Amino acid sequence: MEKPATTSAQATALAHLDDIQSSLSAWTRTIFDFGETAWREYQSAAWYVKLLKQEGFSVEEGSGGMPTAFCAHWSNGPGPTIGMYAEYDAVPGNCQDAATVRRPRPGLGEHAGGHTDPHSGLGVASLGGLLAAKAAMQHHGIGGTLRFTGEPAEKVRGSKPIHAAKGYYDGLAGMISFHPFYMLPLCNTARWDTHCGAAYAMIYRFICDEPENWVRAGDGAPIPQAHSAVRAPGANDALSMMYMASKALRDSMLPHQGGWSISEAILTAGQATADNLPAGLAEIQYMIRVPTLAMAEQVTAMLDRNAEAAAAMSGCRHERHWVSKSRPGLANHAMAEIAFEALSAVGPPRWDDVANAVAREIQVNAGGTATDEPFIAEMERLIAPQDAEAILRRDLPPSQANSTSDDYTDMSWHTPTARFYVARPALRAAGGHAWPSWVMNALGGIAATIDPMVICASRTIALAALRLLEDKAAREAAMDEFVKRTSGGIGGSSWIAPLCDYEPPIHFRWPEYVTTARGRDWWIPKNTAA
Structure with a gap:
């Protein structure tokens, strides 16, 4: 497949990402090491807010009444507003160091939080795309606004229904939603018809x-x-x-x-x-x-x-x-094509000899045997959205319009939304050996194995955002489809209104890190010092 041509602004964005590649790697590791879980991502949210302010964004902290959420804006004059976002919550009971052996992060026990999907790479990839789009807008005088929301508690489908109900996705020309993935067929592709459910x-x-x-x-x-x-x-x-x-x-x-x-x-x-x-x-x-x-x-x-x-x-x-x-998700073919065209221009992620050596070391340490090709082959291949859709539908009844779950779906009822996936590192099955969960978690924290995903996703997000900013026809096609699918847009006859009729559930006993006389620890103590 021939790669689509890029505009001069898109080329500038890609060059900017090359310049900050080492920063993206370090930032990914920073959020990975925070390992904060739903509704308690205090360090992670503060880190994003500080960096965004340094980059010239105006930032509303605690957006939607959620202490670990935020909403940032940067404008380069009149023009469309494009949405992107970061997730950064981890999962309790998955504390794993960025290492080739099973061990929790220093000073913690295995019951502490850890990144499984990993949202550490998801958020930083989106941040990279955001900053690259901003650099290109400045260099080429492209008018418009970038909106970047911080979305806590995705693992309990937390912030996006609340942000949606409070209007944080209104007024956007489009939303770009990225998630790491490895399971076929949603690997290096975009969602077509079958979006996530309720x-x-x-x-x-x-x-x-x-x-x-x-x-x-x-x-x-x-x-x-x-x-x-x-x-x-x-x-x-x-x-x-x-x-x-x-x-x-x-x-x-x-x-x-x-x-x-x-x-x-x-x-x-x-x-x-x-x-x-x-x-x-x-x-x-x-x-x-x-x-x-x-x-x-x-x-x-x-x-x-x-x-x-x-x-x-x-x-x-x-x-x-x-x-x-x-709410269940709303498809938008025009946005899916924009995202997949950007991904095609970038090409799939590639894992080099260093990454393969890391993977083989993990294979051995996880009780398996080192193989010549440790990673799943499809991680380095693109699959067209329509082809992925056909495979996905094989196991679903014809009457089922949505499958699986993720709360990006709430965004899709307020603006044309692209949902695309880039492969995350995953070991292929070898000799019937089942890899323990720490393997995936470690691969998501080691720079050699997670950086290819972050780089590919950042480039894709930047190209898609600039396409929406520069190409009025593509932007209008996406909005026309949104209006048609909702029978009139927001408030239309087929539109589903926000379901959030509750306050942010931040006051429950969500697992979190605590500081006691024994030092900083997970709420299930690891430290034994008096």
Whole structure:
């Protein structure tokens, strides 16, 4: 396939990325080492804000009422506004050093946060594309505005439904959404028709604040004299019943195809004293990933019934708190073509001899055998969006319009949105050997293995952004398609309005780093010093 020609502004952007390539590598490692998790990305957000201000951007900190979110703008005069964004949240329980052996980052235990996707590379790649587009706009006098949002808590589909409801994606000529990937067919391509689906996430809180009402007067006491006396079951019992009842009903609620899922996480209350008292507080979070909003509502109704029953059986009351209500994605072929044309001009990422040597070392340290070609071959190949779509549809029923989950979908209802993927480093299967999860996490932090993805994605984002800024016809085609698909644009007859009717869920006991007399540590301590 012949690479599309680039404009002089695009060539300037690519040259700028060559100049800052070493910085991009260092920045990726910085965010990787922060390893901060959902709603608690304090260092990561502050790092982005400081750098953006140094680059001349005006920055709103704490955008949308979220302390670790931001919204940055830079303008070069009248013209269209193009959107890009960074994610930077990591995942609890995945603390891995940027090393070829399994070990947590220095001073931490394996239960701390770590980058799995990795959002460290996602955010810095988008930042690189942003800065390159800015440099080209300045050099060639291209009018327009760049908007760059900081999006915390993607792993719980957190910030984008909130930003969308508060207008942060309105007024854009287009949004460029990038994500690392390695699974076929969405490797080095753009989404075509089948975008990600709906996602609901909520926390059920059980509170036992009136244990004295569990028994009749005279039959016992809330704080009995004898520790064998009757007591209210309490919040832990309610949570356990909720967990088992909802797990047992999964097979009745979900088919065994189509990428549906319900997953849960228990947010602990830190009740480490095993006294003969009922637990006063317990919380469980559910994430529902389904193709349609109707399905999300159906599963939510089932969970509501289970929570009500569990609370009644255990002497508790219950509350439901929303974490996310995210819409399914809206396709835009014109934007997909813009993104894929940019990716084609850049070419797929390439991994050199140094990267291959790192990969072979990991193969051995992970219990496998070093191979001549350690990486998945498709990582260095492009696949056209239409071809990827055809492969993706093979395992989906014709009636299913959306599959899997990511909250970029909320952006797609406010502006024409391109969703594209660049391959992240991943080892190919060898001799039936299953690679442990630390392998992928390490590959996402080691410069030799993650930098090719970051460089390729940065170049693609910069070229796509400049195409939207310079090519009025392409920009108008994308907007015309958006208006047609929504039957009138924002507020049109086929438009889905924001679902966010809740405050940012920042006050829950999300896992985080803490500072105590033992020093800075994860909330599950690793440090043993007094």
